Amino acid sequence: MPPLLTQVARVSDGLPLVAIQTPAPGIPVTTQDQKEAKALLRKITAGANKMSITSGDKVFSYMVRDSLCFLTMTEARYPKRLSFLYLDEVGDLVLQELVREFGTNWRVEVDQTARPFRFIHYDPIIQRKQKEFQDERQQRSKLNDDLSEIQSIMKKNITDILDRGEKLDNVQNISQELMSKSNNFKWGTRKLTWQARMQQYMPVIVIAVIVVFIIYVKFFW
Template sequence: MVKLTIIGRVSDGLPLAQGPRYVNEEENDSFSTYKQQGEFILEEISRAALPLSNANIRIDHHCFYYIVGHGVCFMTLCDSSYPRKLVHCYLQELAKEFEKFDTSLVERITKPYSFIRFAGSIIGNIRRQYVDTRTQTNLSKLNAKSLQNVDFVTEDFSQIVKRRKRSYLLERATESSEQVSQIWGSKKLEVIALKWTPITILSFVGAILLWTSLIARDDQGVYGY
């Protein structure tokens, strides 16, 4: 069953619209988690950390499926047993309906989930067609030869999270290295070095000469010279 639908902008990962949720009582408490996971996947797509082709993200006994077209990501959460062909048809229908809207309107959206014109009846009406996989229409889609080669790149959500953590740690390490490099390569530090390096050298040489003269005096005292 299609349980959650999120449509987002690929360029910045902004979620534009969300369809009605369909979860049972046991899953109701987990719905906010599923939504956050979907938003995280959308962010990873915008960072080019996930492919722009059809993809299937496995998580527990569910799967996130998404397709990308014209800079927009169409994503849905389904039971892992839900037929891939029907998922593909569902997402394709969403994409076709979305194309009817002015693209400049989509680009002007700045607030998450504010594309209400699409989030309401359009997603709900399309989703209702895919509730029962045994209807004649859906059976025809499952048997259609044109959908025989429908494929999704499969990933595990846990692996995506691990990659994000490694990427974050690498970015932090790079930033720290650049900050140190900027400090040591700054003009102010260069001026300080030019000013104090000769003084430091002279002080060091003077200390050596003083130490040498003291040793010479001690030797004279010992040997009576």
């Protein structure tokens, strides 16, 4: 079963920019569903990145990207991971179209528009994407691809951590070696200082010992 309702809105005020409905047999998109979607879009702030909200036998899922909110409504049994995967791909398509149509100034166009459904001509590309999430085999394939990607990312992160651990061990070994050499250097420095002082004061000490010896022999022997 595909997403039943999809909307793209401006985060700052919830102004709807794109909206499509695809009621399934026996599962209509009611006026109440539309009102709930509209109310939800007005409450969303940029601080909430993604969320799912259950309402009866329906679930509203939304994702915020680049000052835009991408919202969909599905059946409660529809996989949440698949809902967010769908929203992510819809977001990619819409953002690509905005850049293609307005270039790097697309944010200005979005911020300044005052007319609801200003980008309704994007509906066909969202409908095509929606159909991809209708076939159960394609749904399983997309979920498997998504899980494989997550596993690859996790493996890479683990490998990076292990490599970082080895590098940290090398740094620790080098640090210990430097500390050992530093201690040896300190001991060598103290030794050289002691030898230098002995060389400096030894003649004085020898002369003093000789004078004391002569005085002792002359007066006490």
